[in-house]
Amino acid sequence: MAQGARVEPKILKGFRDYLPDVEAPRLHMLDAVKGVFARFGYGPLQTPAIEYSEILLGKYGDEGDKLLYRFMDNGERDVALRYDLTVPLARVVAQHQNLVMPWRRYQIAPVWRAEKPGKGRFREFMQCDADLIGEPSIRGDAEIMMVGLSVLAALEVPAYVMRVNDRRILDGVLDTVGVEGRDKRLAVLRAVDKLPKIGPDGVRAEIAQATGLADPAIDALFSLLGREVRSDAELAEIGLALVGSEVGKAGVESLRELLRILDAAGFGKSVGVDLTIARGLDYYTSTIYETFLVGHESYGSVMSGGRYDGLMDMFQAKPTGSPAVGISLGVDRLLSALLDLGLVAVATAPADAFFCLFDAGDYPHVAAVANQLRAEGVRIECALSAGKLGKQFQLATRKGYRWALLQGVDERSRGEVVVKDLVAGTQEVLSLAAIGEWKGRLTGR
């Protein structure tokens, strides 16, 4: 590695380094997520960061195409960095015709979008998706929602609600109110999707501008979408209000069935109907959901998804309307919420305890004892330079440690170790033979 003229060390705008204080709890969180996925039989998939551009182009709209990190590689191939995990999934499904359906996979990986960076908006960010491919029944929707809700339970999030809707109910409402034409209908859905951000007046204004819909029709729209639905009976009433729309009624019946399953399986209290949930993406075909931290809705949805039958066909020679339903966890958003709410702590020290070094000659003995503790699951950082104990305690404290360990010649001969509490200023001499009894004090477990 040659060393040329010195270059200013800097990082690209919209990109981040994760140092261990944040990366450690982040990995811990992702481990919990992976554990839940695995317990539901979802297997991990990994795909390349780089794809042929033609695989990605045209899948995210004109705006998305412009945001691709696209370039010619050294072999003059037109390539791009992955933009999401859904298109690579469709490619994998098309290339591996031997997958046994229904197929459950999760993928946790960074994606790249050349967006204007801003508060909480980055050009490289982690996506965390679980998808169930090939299952048409409403039980698939129920399962993937249970996966998501179980993730939040595993992360010990105290209060959350998954707000669910069915795209077909929105279609029924649009039918009933009389919004016609695909573009206008999508414009209404996109406006409704912005409700938490721009409020009802903002949504009304946007709908009026995009569709030319008259005020009474907009009133009708809002009176339908704004209904509180707290029971199966109230949901059934929505069905009656959409009596002229077959698709709308089908959406209501499907949502009723979904809620009955979630209730019976014990997830009812974490789920609520919200007819204003629209999801911006136009590929959803029925069930859609977003998830909010109760009392902290301003973080936005931390977990969203829905059913998107047909989308997986994009690379298939013979489109079959393949069923698919998925959920995506907003890892960075959720982590920042959990950190703010004190539910996850930034790592202060790199390990559980700091093993001091009296004398460089002691190091092999210290290393052997440290390895004995490590074998018991205690994380130990060893001092490698000898020095005055006071200085070593200072260093340990600066590094964020509460516990310092030492072993003098006497302790060594007796198979003991001194455990010092740097916060309380107290210390005890403990037997290594009885590690099992006191290691929990160091690990907090």
Added chain:
Amino acid sequence: MAQGARVEPKILKGFRDYLPDVEAPRLHMLDAVKGVFARFGYGPLQTPAIEYSEILLGKYGDEGDKLLYRFMDNGERDVALRYDLTVPLARVVAQHQNLVMPWRRYQIAPVWRAEKPGKGRFREFMQCDADLIGEPSIRGDAEIMMVGLSVLAALEVPAYVMRVNDRRILDGVLDTVGVEGRDKRLAVLRAVDKLPKIGPDGVRAEIAQATGLADPAIDALFSLLGREVRSDAELAEIGLALVGSEVGKAGVESLRELLRILDAAGFGKSVGVDLTIARGLDYYTSTIYETFLVGHESYGSVMSGGRYDGLMDMFQAKPTGSPAVGISLGVDRLLSALLDLGLVAVATAPADAFFCLFDAGDYPHVAAVANQLRAEGVRIECALSAGKLGKQFQLATRKGYRWALLQGVDERSRGEVVVKDLVAGTQEVLSLAAIGEWKGRLTGR
């Protein structure tokens, strides 16, 4: 997500998809590695995939510069995908002057190199590095070697040896034999590094060609490097043979000290001196090591590294010769060896058991029982479409399951579940209240 003309689903040459059968054991292996790093107080770092090109250029030699995935981004910035984890580490160290030294970090992340793809050579591959920054003492070298050896122990690799050398001993040998000039000396080291690949005759020919060294000098070189060193006394003899080279003698004394520490700390039997270990990279300054699976040396080194004092200064305003020592695990090479040797198994089924569905109406009850089992750590895939039991057993078998679960109305009323062994063809009715007693049979734990 619009759907344009159909595109052939394909992946770039030199890139791979990891499907769950391989990705699951791979993640399991990486988890074990992370666990060892954490127990030694090494914290996780994550850096962006994309860096300014000037950060990476000139650090890997002319050849390396050509292998960069380099392009202009949408803002006309000259950027490149990371080529290794060492240069990003040096950037982070230079940008964060408040890191408390010595600083221990690991990073597990893909890197990209536009190399000619070939057997076992990919353009995207995972690197897994642990480095100790800011510790000049030989105890740092010892610690990082113990980290590496503990990783192999944690992975239950049955027999391995870390072969260690000191770059200064090689320098002493070159001094003693009379090879002068940096280029010639590096050429000799690079030739020696190829010993396992091209054999002694190949190395001799390459040295003769690159340096014009006469046969007697090459003989002298080989008689020094080829010595078996099985004890401290034999190592001391090497010191005597290098009596005219201060740097050579210093290398011998340092290596003796290192081996004394590793011996005393209980790692002696996994370490051996090998004076032919040269490492191709010219940034190593003293200790260097490679690790081989005993009896399976043909996989090459699965874990290598060394001390590279000064390299971390590349972005520093004031170079201080900052001490650094590190180790890099060859994740993909090790995984393929472990799979070949049967020490790690490809995942056959996505979960521990497959829960059958008699009747769609039973699903909420099945889901509730499955969640009860999941809470106990049993991974359960639920059938979502009802069907004849025979067909469901077939599906479970096709998916690789040994265990199928069912619950009829009778079992449900008694809080029981039927556990069927699809391999043996036997079944038992077990009480859900006693999950703790039989769940181990399903999980194999």
